[in-house]
Amino acid sequence: xxxxxxxxxxxxxxxxxxxxxxxxxxxxxxxxxxxxxxxxxxxxxxxxxxxxxxxxxxxxxxxxxxxxxxxxxxxxxxxxxxxxxxxxxxxxxxxxxxxxxxxxxxxxxxxxxxxxxxxxxxxxxxxxxxxxxxxxxxxxxxxxxxxxxxxx
Amino acid sequence: xxxxxxxxxxxxxxxxxxxxxxxxxxxxxxxxxxxxxxxxxxxxxxxxxxxxxxxxxxxxxxxxxxxxxxxxxxxxxxxxxxxxxxxxxxxxxxxxxxxxxxxxxxxxxxxxxxxxxxxxxxxxxxxxxxxxxxxxxxxxxxxxxxxxxxxxxxxxxxxxxxxxxxxxxxxxxxxxxxxxxxxxxxxxxxxxxxxxxxxxxxxxxxxxxxxxxxxxxxxxxxxxxxxxxxxxxxxxxxxxxxxxxxxxxxxxxxxxxxxxxxxxxxxxxxxxxxxxxxxxxxxxxxxxxxxxxxxxxxxxxxxxxxxxxxxxxxxxxxxxxxxxxxxxxxxxxxxxxxxxxxxxxxxxxxxxxxxxxxxxxxxxxxxxxxxxxxxxxxxxxxxxxxxxxxxxxxxxxxxxxxxxxxxxxxxxxxxxxxxxxxxxxxxxxxxxxxxxxxxxxxxxxxxxxxxxxxxxxxxxxxxxxxxxxxxxxxxxxxxxxxxxxxxxxxxxxxxxxx
Numbered sequence: 137x138x139x140x141x142x143x144x145x146x147x148x149x150x151x152x153x154x155x156x157x158x159x160x161x162x163x164x165x166x167x168x169x170x171x172x173x174x175x176x177x178x179x180x181x182x183x184x185x186x187x188x189x190x191x192x193x194x195x196x197x198x199x200x201x202x203x204x205x206x207x208x209x210x211x212x213x214x215x216x217x218x219x220x221x222x223x224x225x226x227x228x229x230x231x232x233x234x235x236x237x238x239x240x241x242x243x244x245x246x247x248x249x250x251x252x253x254x255x256x257x258x259x260x261x262x263x264x265x266x267x268x269x270x271x272x273x274x275x276x277x278x279x280x281x282x283x284x285x286x287x288x
Numbered sequence: 289x290x291x292x293x294x295x296x297x298x299x300x301x302x303x304x305x306x307x308x309x310x311x312x313x314x315x316x317x318x319x320x321x322x323x324x325x326x327x328x329x330x331x332x333x334x335x336x337x338x339x340x341x342x343x344x345x346x347x348x349x350x351x352x353x354x355x356x357x358x359x360x361x362x363x364x365x366x367x368x369x370x371x372x373x374x375x376x377x378x379x380x381x382x383x384x385x386x387x388x389x390x391x392x393x394x395x396x397x398x399x400x401x402x403x404x405x406x407x408x409x410x411x412x413x414x415x416x417x418x419x420x421x422x423x424x425x426x427x428x429x430x431x432x433x434x435x436x437x438x439x440x441x442x443x444x445x446x447x448x449x450x451x452x453x454x455x456x457x458x459x460x461x462x463x464x465x466x467x468x469x470x471x472x473x474x475x476x477x478x479x480x481x482x483x484x485x486x487x488x489x490x491x492x493x494x495x496x497x498x499x500x501x502x503x504x505x506x507x508x509x510x511x512x513x514x515x516x517x518x519x520x521x522x523x524x525x526x527x528x529x530x531x532x533x534x535x536x537x538x539x540x541x542x543x544x545x546x547x548x549x550x551x552x553x554x555x556x557x558x559x560x561x562x563x564x565x566x567x568x569x570x571x572x573x574x575x576x577x578x579x580x581x582x583x584x585x586x587x588x589x590x591x592x593x594x595x596x597x598x599x600x601x602x603x604x605x606x607x608x609x610x611x612x613x614x615x616x617x618x619x620x621x622x623x624x625x626x627x628x629x630x631x632x633x634x635x636x637x638x639x640x641x642x643x644x645x646x647x648x649x650x651x652x653x654x655x656x657x658x659x660x661x662x663x664x665x666x667x668x669x670x671x672x673x674x675x676x677x678x679x680x681x682x683x684x685x686x687x688x689x690x691x692x693x694x695x696x697x698x699x700x701x702x703x704x705x706x707x708x709x710x711x712x713x714x715x716x717x718x719x720x721x722x723x724x725x726x727x728x729x730x731x732x733x734x735x736x737x738x739x740x741x742x743x744x745x746x747x748x749x750x751x752x753x754x755x756x757x758x759x760x761x762x763x764x765x766x767x768x769x770x771x772x773x774x775x776x777x778x779x780x781x782x783x784x785x786x
Contacts, residue, residue: 143717154466161480167747171473171480174735178465185459207716216508227701243681251677269685279693
C-alpha cells in the first residue's frame with residue numbers, strides 16, 4: 137500500500153471521530169453557535185482534505201509517496217524508536233526518581249547504548265549535561281524541577 | 289517629527305541595562321542556534337519561553353525577537369561553510385555560498401552575508417516603523433468578520449506556499465484548528481475534548497506542541513542518519529568584501545531587502561519564501577545567470593538580505609492586527625498573552641514602550657549582530673565541529689525541562705513527546721507542521737470572531753460578504769484555492785498525455 141493512501145485513511149478516521157465528538161458537544165444554531173461548531177467545521181474539513189489526498193494518490197502517478205517501507209530506506213528506525221522508549225521510561229520515573237538522578241541515568245543509557253560512545257565520554261557528557269541543566273534551571277533560573285524520593 | 293519622537297521612546301527603553309543585556313543575549317543565542325544545524329529559532333523560542341515568565345514583557349519580547357532575527361544571521365554560516373543550512377531560510381544560500389567557500393572565498397561570502405543582513409535588517413526596521421502606525425489606524429476599524437476572513441486568508445496563503453501538497457497543508461491547518469478548541473469553551477464554560485484530564489481543561493499548551501513538533505521530531509529525524517559534516521578547514525581570511533564584490537552585490541541587497549520585507553508582511557509568507565523568491569529574481573535579472581550555483585556573490589547577498597528583511601516585516605501583522613504571520617510570531621503572541629498583553633491595534637496605544645522598545649531593539653540588535661558575526665566567525669566555526677551525539681541530548685534536555693517548567697506538569701512533558709512522535713511521522717509522510725501550529729494559535733481568536741460575527745448578523749453568513757475588507761480577503765483566499773486546483777488539473781492532463 138502507498139504511504140499516501142495510509143496517512144489520509146488515518147486522518148479520515150481521526151476527522152470522523154472528532155466530528156462525532158463535536159456533535160456531542162453541541163453545534164448550536166447559526167444564530168447562537170454552540171461549543172462544538174468550530175470543532176465540527178474543522179473535523180469535516182480534515183475529512184474532506186483526507187479524501188482529496190486519497191483520491192490524488194489513487195489517480196495521480198507522480199509526486200506522491202511510494203510504498204511505506206521506502207520512507208525508512210537508508211535510515212535507521214531503531215535509533216529514534218530506542219530514544220522514544222527511553223523518553224517514555226523517563227517521563228514515568230521523573231517524579232519518583234527526581235530530575236537529577238533520572239536525567240543522569242537517561243543520558244547515560246542514550247550515550248552508551250544508543251550512541252555507543254566510550255565510557256569516559258559517556259560519563260563526562262552525561263554528568264556535565266544533567267548537572268549543568270539542573271544548575272541553570274533550578275539554581276539560576278529558579279525553575280521548579282521534580283525532586284523525587286532523594287530530594288534532588 | 290513623530291517618527292523621531294517614537295524612536296526616542298524606543299531608544300529610552302532599549303538602552304535600559306536589563307533590556308540591552310537581553311537584546312544581546314537574544315541575538316547571541318539566535319546566532320548560536322542559527323549556526324548549529326538541528327535546532328531552529330522556533331524550537332529555541334519555545335524552549336526559552338518559560339524563562340521569560342520572570343522578566344518584564346518588553347524585555348521578554350526583545351529577547352525572543354533577537355533570537356529570531358539573530359538566527360537569520362547565523363543560518364548563513366553553516367550554509368556557506370558546511371553546505372548544511374542552519375535553518376530553513378538559509379537553504380538557498382548553500383547553492384552559491386558553499387561554492388564560494390570551495391573556491392577559497394568563504395571570507396567574502398560570510399562578509400557579504402553579514403553586511404547584507406545588516407543593511408536589510410535596518411531597512412526593514414525603518415519600514416516597519418513607518419508603516420505600522422498608519423496600519424494600526426486601519427486595523428482599529430476591523431470588526432470580528434474582518435478578523436475572521438483575514439485569518440482564513442492567512443491560513444490559505446500559508447498552505448498555498450506549502451513546499452509539498454497543499455491538500456495536506458490544509459488538512460494540517462484543520463488539525464491545528466481542532467486542537468485549538470481543546471479545553472474549556474470561553475463562552476459556555478463547557479469542557480471540550482479534555483477526556484477528564486484536569487491539565488487539558490486549560491487547553492493544550494503552545495510550548496509542548498511546538499517543542500514536540502519542531503524540537504523532538506527534529507531529534508528523531510536527525511538520529512536516523514549519521515550525517516558527516518565537512519567544515520571548510522582553511523583559515524578564513526579577508527572577511528571584508530572587495531569593491532568588486534560590493535559592486536556585484538549592491539542591487540541584490542537592495543532588491544532582497546524590499547522583496548523580503550513585503551513577503552514577510554504577508555501572513556503565511558516569511559523568511560523562507562523571501563530568500564527563495566529573491567534568489568529566483570536575482571538569477572532572472574542577472575546578465576550572467578549561468579554563474580548562479582557556481583559561486584555568484586549575488587546568490588548569497590540576495591537571499592541573506594531577504595530573510596533578514598522578512599524577519600522585520602513579519603512583525604507588522606503581529607504588532608498592528610495581532611495576527612501572527614508565521615510560527616515564530618505565533619510564539620511571540622503566546623509570550624505576550626502569558627504576560628496578559630493582547631497583541632493587536634490597541635498595543636500601540638496601551639503599551640507604547642513595548643511597541644517602540646521592540647522596534648528600537650532591532651536597530652541595536654542588528655548592530656550587535658554585525659559585531660558578533662564578523663570578528664567571532666572563528667568561534668562559530670569551532671561550534672560546527674560539535675558532534676550531533678553531544679548536541680541532541682542537550683536539545684532533548686532543554687525540551688524536557690522547558691515543557692515541564694510551564695505548569696510543573698508531567699502531562700505537558702508526555703504531550704510534548706506525543707507531538708514529537710506525531711511530528712516525526714508527519715515529516716516522514718510529508719505533512720508540514722507550520723500550518724498546524726499557526727492554525728492552533730489562531731483557533732481561539734478565529735472561533736471568537738466567527739461566533740461573534742454570527743451572533744451580530746443573527747446567524748447570517750452574509751456578514752462576511754457584506755463588508756469590503758472581509759469580502760476581499762475571502763475572494764483572495766478562494767482565488768488561491770482555485771489556482772491550486774487548476775495546477776492540479778494541469779498535472780492530471782499532462783500525465784494523461786504522457
